[in-house]
Every structure is written in structure tokens, then in C-alpha cells.
Amino acid sequence: MTHAAICLDHVALSLGTVDFAFDVEIASQKITAVTGASGSGKSTFLNLIAGFELPANGRVLLNGADATQLSPGERPVSLVFQDHNLFAHLDLATNIGLGIDPALRLKAADRAAITHALQRVGLGGFEHRKPQSLSGGEKQRAAFARALVRDKPVLLLDEPFAALDPGLRASMADLLLTLHRETGNTVLIVTHDPRDVERLADDVIFIDQGKIHLHGTKAAFLQDEKSEALQSFLGRAQNQ
Ligand SMILES: Nc1ncnc2c1ncn2[C@@H]1O[C@H](COP(=O)(O)OP(=O)(O)OP(=O)(O)O)[C@@H](O)[C@H]1O
Numbered sequence: 001m002t003h004a005a006i007c008l009d010h011v012a013l014s015l016g017t018v019d020f021a022f023d024v025e026i027a028s029q030k031i032t033a034v035t036g037a038s039g040s041g042k043s044t045f046l047n048l049i050a051g052f053e054l055p056a057n058g059r060v061l062l063n064g065a066d067a068t069q070l071s072p073g074e075r076p077v078s079l080v081f082q083d084h085n086l087f088a089h090l091d092l093a094t095n096i097g098l099g100i101d102p103a104l105r106l107k108a109a110d111r112a113a114i115t116h117a118l119q120r121v122g123l124g125g126f127e128h129r130k131p132q133s134l135s136g137g138e139k140q141r142a143a144f145a146r147a148l149v150r151d152k153p154v155l156l157l158d159e160p161f162a163a164l165d166p167g168l169r170a171s172m173a174d175l176l177l178t179l180h181r182e183t184g185n186t187v188l189i190v191t192h193d194p195r196d197v198e199r200l201a202d203d204v205i206f207i208d209q210g211k212i213h214l215h216g217t218k219a220a221f222l223q224d225e226k227s228e229a230l231q232s233f234l235g236r237a238q239n240q
Pocket residue numbers: 015016017018036037038039040041042043044045
């Protein structure tokens with residue numbers, strides 16, 4: 001029997017004044033775009049899967065196994081945050097090495113993997129650079145390199161291209177697609193940009209006010225004319 005890569009089983013959580021309720025299965029080996037207006041709950045949805053938020057009720061299943069009680073590091077996921085999450089006092093090789101082993105017991109093969117990951121994201125030779133010497137886009141690519149070396153079956157990306165100019169955005173999207181085809185990983189990507197949905201996604205989840213409003217194929221999402229929340233999201237995004 002094949003399992004959904006990710007299952008949120010009647011997950012409920014309240015943060016501040018917002019009540020979140022997610023009950024969803026996400027197919028393995030696909031790219032699913034997670035969209036919705038600002039503040040709708042996209043990052044919270046990813047954080048529940050990654051283990052940075054814990055449900056008050058319900059379960060989180062990853063590859064069929066109950067992961068609700070696992071810490072983020074124990075879960076079979078890699079996460080690229082909106083804010084890069086690089087340690088300022090450590091160079092890039094070390095920051096990326098933390099993705100392989102938090103205790104930094106790195107073997108020669110690990111160091112080679114770090115060099116290779118930096119090359120793949122266009123940062124070849126940046127091993128000894130500190131994060132503060134990098135542009136926003138370079139930091140974003142470094143965070144992407146750290147996810148690459150973790151090589152987990154589920155990759156969670158929270159607006160990974162936000163700081164990139166259009167050319168880099170397209171080349172990072174191509175890299176993501178290439179790696180997805182090579183590894184057959186399951187990818188969840190939060191994006192505000194319908195162009196990312198167009199070029200990357202198989203499926204789309206649309207979140208509105210802490211709940212999943214729509215979950216279906218990209219074609220169904222782009223053709224849904226009934227949903228006001230969705231139309232307003234697409235309209236707003238197209239006018240940006
Ligand atoms: N720790 C918290 N305490 C109180 N409120 C929170 C907390 N975390 C999130 N929220 C609220 O929950 C709502 C959803 O936040 P979330 O960051 O998940 O939205 P988002 O869709 O990712 O937004 P954006 O697109 O702007 O990044 C927001 O109203 C936010 O203020």
C-alpha cells in the first residue's frame with residue numbers, strides 16, 4: 001500500500017486570534033503549491049508539518065508514520081524558510097553542514113556534498129563566506145543548498161524565491177524541477193506568485209483564514225471561477 005507523503009489528520013491549533021484546522025492528504029512525489037493571501041496560514045501549515053508548531057488536536061503523519069511527537073530534526077523533511085535561517089557567525093560550509101549533522105561530525109564525503117550543493121545553486125567557492133557578506137538572493141540560495149544536502153523525501157519551501165530577481169527566480173525554479181525529477185521527492189512550496197504555480201506545481205492547496213479552501217490539480221485551481229477568495233488572490237497577485 002502506498003501512503004500519502006503527508007497527512008494532517010484533523011489537525012487543529014489556535015495562535016493568537018486565529019483558529020487553524022487542517023485535514024488533508026498530500027500525494028507523494030508531486031510538487032504542491034501552497035497559496036493564499038498574506039496571513040491566511042501558509043507558514044503555519046508548513047510549520048505543523050516540519051514540527052515547529054504542534055497541533056492542539058489531531059495527528060501529523062509522514063510517509064505513513066505518526067510524526068506528531070517527533071522534533072523537527074527527527075522528521076524526514078527539509079525546510080527552506082522565508083528568512084534563510086543562517087547562523088551569522090558561521091561560514092556557509094558550516095551552515096550547510098548543519099543540515100547534514102547538527103553536531104558537525106562531517107566526513108570527507110559530506111564536505112564534497114557541501115561543495116557540490118553550493119555549485120548547484122550558483123555559489124561555487126563560497127564555502128568560507130559569512131552570511132552577512134551575501135546578498136538576500138545569495139542567502140536564499142545558501143538556504144536552498146542546505147536543504148539539498150539533507151536529501152530528505154519531503155522538501156518544504158516557504159517563499160524560496162522571494163528575494164530573487166526574475167532571471168535567478170527562473171533558474172532556481174528550473175533547479176528545483178531538475179532535483180525533483182532526479183530524486184522523486186515530495187515538494188510543498190509556499191508562493192504568492194501565480195507564475196510559480198504555473199511553472200512548478202502539479203497540485204495546489206489554497207488556504208483562506210486558517211483552513212484549506214481548495215485542494216486539487218493545477219488546472220482545477222486556475223479554472224476555479226466560483227471561489228471569490230481565490231479570484232481575489234489571483235487578481236491581486238496579477239496586479240502586483
Ligand atoms: N505565534 C503566533 N502567535 C499569534 N499569532 C500568530 C502566530 N503565528 C501566526 N500567527 C497568526 O496566524 C495568522 C497566519 O500566519 P501565517 O504566518 O501562517 O500566514 P501566512 O499565510 O504564511 O502569511 P504571509 O503570506 O504573510 O507570510 C496570522 O494572522 C498571524 O499573525
